[in-house]
Amino acid sequence: MTTACIGKSIHIKGTISADEPLVVAGHVEGTISVANHDLSITSEGRLEADAVADTIAIAGTAKGHLQATTRITLRETATVVGEMIAPSLSMAEGASVQGRIDTKPQKGAAGQAAGNQKKPATSAA
Template sequence: MIGPSIHIKGTVSGDEDLLIQGRVEGSIELGQHTVSVGESGKVTADIRAKTVKIEGEVAGDVSGGEKVIIAKTGRVRGNIVAPRVTLEDGAHFKGSIDMDPGDTPAAKPAPKVAGNLAAGAEGGNPELELKHG
């Protein structure tokens, strides 16, 4: 664990899971392990790990071999690459997310549109389709 009063500049690497509650600037490489950025954590670095869970602030690119989770308190600005990405309600994110779930089943066909009139928002909100040409 990197405690709340610790400030690291440089490359963080290792062979175990890591919880960051302090500040890290540089890069974090824990390829087969989990990196957790706690609520008080502030990371200005690229992160590479098997699983990345962000409850604090991250500015940098994040690569998760398995998954990346941005918790409701998380704030991330950067690009994410991972097979699976989860964003919790309340999380802030700006950037790009590359997802490739691999062996997930094919997407379902889009539902057919029944006609020009359909139900709208909950509570009833009638719609009228307009033609353009």
């Protein structure tokens, strides 16, 4: 499978949707969707976007809402400001995070948790 690459001299504003892995070495502002594929931000890459991918690996700077269905990996040069949601997160020493991290449970566990919630009481008329 091929991998799309946004080079370090490229600046994109808008929506990116890809059905293949994506590497960002440049600057992206907006929205990125590479569902079922990997998103990588190189050490020179800058992301100011909401992003959805299977896995997200960050070595550069990311600001926004990041959601991965499998894992988010922060390399030692990563700086993240915003929200990260993934069932698994790994963070190298030296990486910086300012924001919210949610390691949500797997789908089966989420369904069980939802089923265990109390229902609002109803009054009989």
